[in-house]
Amino acid sequence: MGEVKTPEPSRRSERSHQAILTAAVELVGEVGYARLTIEAIAARAGVGKQTIYRWWPSKGAVVLDAFVSLSGGNEPAALPDTGDLEADLKMVLRATVEELTDPRFELPSRALTAESQSDPALSQQFVEAVLRPHLTAIQERLRAAQRAGQVAKGVDLSVAVELIVGPLFHRWLLRTAPLTKAYADTVAELAVAALRPASRKPRG
Amino acid sequence: MGEVKTPEPSRRSERSHQAILTAAVELVGEVGYARLTIEAIAARAGVGKQTIYRWWPSKGAVVLDAFVSLSGGNEPAALPDTGDLEADLKMVLRATVEELTDPRFELPSRALTAESQSDPALSQQFVEAVLRPHLTAIQERLRAAQRAGQVAKGVDLSVAVELIVGPLFHRWLLRTAPLTKAYADTVAELAVAALRPASRKPRG
């Protein structure tokens, strides 16, 4: 995931490839993303710098690949569907809070989000590889709820997903307040209320 | 705003101070934050590098000060209160979309958000100086609505604020989809629905 450049990938050394990803993961944990250097990755991986530059366009791209390979298998697949939307959402949002708070994921995630601000291509890859599966899983659960009449017919589910996760990321990224499970619960409750088919709209 | 270091501030050259902020604003617009250097700011401002290092701890801090001085007076003060919460929120969210899309603000904002990921001190200053006034203004409007019975009594308004702005920032920061005024409207509608007192959720 990530290479778009020219060289013949069949001749790629899988040994070096893995060593680079491993070294990147280790080093980003040890010194942080800002003080992470290509030279250090190459040295730690026992690899020439050119081998990194040959296959990745930037430091961010290496770290993204490393991060993806790290959180490799744990595709969130689908949310459980207990029939209780609010409970299911609370579960997934609590899990999200836990992940965003786990230092193992927090540092690389913040780094990639930061890097994405100035590198739209990286941003795209980051979202598709890391974020999209989570969003899609939630959206599928919402679709089921919509079919079950727990979510109003007219709601655009892609917006609904961001209504749910947006507040969490906002607090995480901007550190407006501590990111807790209580907050996750409150957001889930409010979101469910927002999506519920209108009993009546008292506005007019 | 921003200085925390030692030297005697009374002897500070206001002329150099302003020149530095101006140069930073110009340069961040010309080359972007990533390629912005302290040396270039000093050169453009006609100032010794030491004069920058003396008063600011990092490149981010200079840019934050420059950004704040740029958007100086326009404190958002308070939201209008037309009595129609949804309409008032749509107005402020549309304005927010406009600002986040305005290249004059977008680049420095993204840069400072990115830099905040690895610099919690900067993050704190950024939030307090730039973001907090907006959040507070929205929260005040919500308090009025709560008093008017348009928002449920039990709702934690600081969470409500993030429910409203979170989805916008999520889309802006992660570029999951284009950030449009239609999206702002939808978010406002859903948020109002979430906060409405109405019948408590019919689930139990």
Next chain:
Amino acid sequence: MGEVKTPEPSRRSERSHQAILTAAVELVGEVGYARLTIEAIAARAGVGKQTIYRWWPSKGAVVLDAFVSLSGGNEPAALPDTGDLEADLKMVLRATVEELTDPRFELPSRALTAESQSDPALSQQFVEAVLRPHLTAIQERLRAAQRAGQVAKGVDLSVAVELIVGPLFHRWLLRTAPLTKAYADTVAELAVAALRPASRKPRG
């Protein structure tokens, strides 16, 4: 000329061999010896790098072979013997000046002389392949002159040869002054005077 390594020479591709020498000659003329690279020779010759490393031990060795193949046939054979030693020497020294000044020969010659300073093996090959024939030709002419009584009996002719060509190379290599045919003539006259059988030695 030059190969000392192991592989079976009968299977050598003459096509590649020639292409390499041609490419080396062209490139040394285009970019000079210092900026000449094995990679560039291989690319220009349409040859794998290994094919060069297989048959030559160093860049200098390739260029030496290329240079020898360039100045291939024109073995100086023997000097003319008009009976007038001084005239014959002037002729050969003037020709030498011309060659040392001809850009076609000057650049590779200087490069190989330079390289020889740090590579005695190359030095040996260079001297034997390029220089020795010239020196030998002059020495033969001196031997004839010695037989004819124009050169003193006791003179060591190998030293005499270097007395003649040394001053030319000195000026060429060290650029102490322009290398001209007038200088060649003067050197020839002085050398002949040095070698002439002593009328008497007015020293004692």
Next chain:
Amino acid sequence: MGEVKTPEPSRRSERSHQAILTAAVELVGEVGYARLTIEAIAARAGVGKQTIYRWWPSKGAVVLDAFVSLSGGNEPAALPDTGDLEADLKMVLRATVEELTDPRFELPSRALTAESQSDPALSQQFVEAVLRPHLTAIQERLRAAQRAGQVAKGVDLSVAVELIVGPLFHRWLLRTAPLTKAYADTVAELAVAALRPASRKPRG
């Protein structure tokens, strides 16, 4: 000696300057010129690479300065004048042979001569700083001899000097044969014979 570039020399750190020259001398002795790198000089000298690139245009220029500062004071001044030209020349040529054979001088000298082949500016500086004093000293001795009637009136002394030293350098640079004191003596004898006024050549 050597700097031709822009920066203000008054602010130059004499400490770093000396450390660089010392490191260069040491390293050229330890690993030879070809394997000498700017990086190693900087590391050994405890100096940033830029400090070298700021003040010298090339590796050769650094080594030349280092070499000159090494052989700093020992200006050859003037040759002794015992009245016996041949004896005096033998003395100086033997000394030259000794110097050219002394490893302390041989390696840098060969390196600078080699480098001069592709860098005429360096060549010029090398000749003027290192070689010219020797040549001038010999030329002065020859002038005295010419006044004393031991050298023919019409002889161009600058050519005469190269007649004397050229054969030595020829053998040293091209390694046509071992460079010995016996060779130096023979060259001196032949040179004196060449320059002697005596009976004009009996040829015409």
Next chain:
DNA sequence: ACTTAAACGAGACGGTACGTCTTGTCTTGCC
């Protein structure tokens, strides 16, 4: 003609050094 082992082109690899750039500190000399 068939086999087989080499030499071949291509080019990825681990490395080294390049010359440039930027950082944050230190120094000099002008005003």
Next chain:
DNA sequence: GGCAAGACAAGACGTACCGTCTCGTTTAAGT
């Protein structure tokens, strides 16, 4: 005596080549 100017040590950048090492693919001997 405060400040611009800029030299300095440090070290990462991205590039260029080095010489070695696979890869298939010719190619030429020796069957």
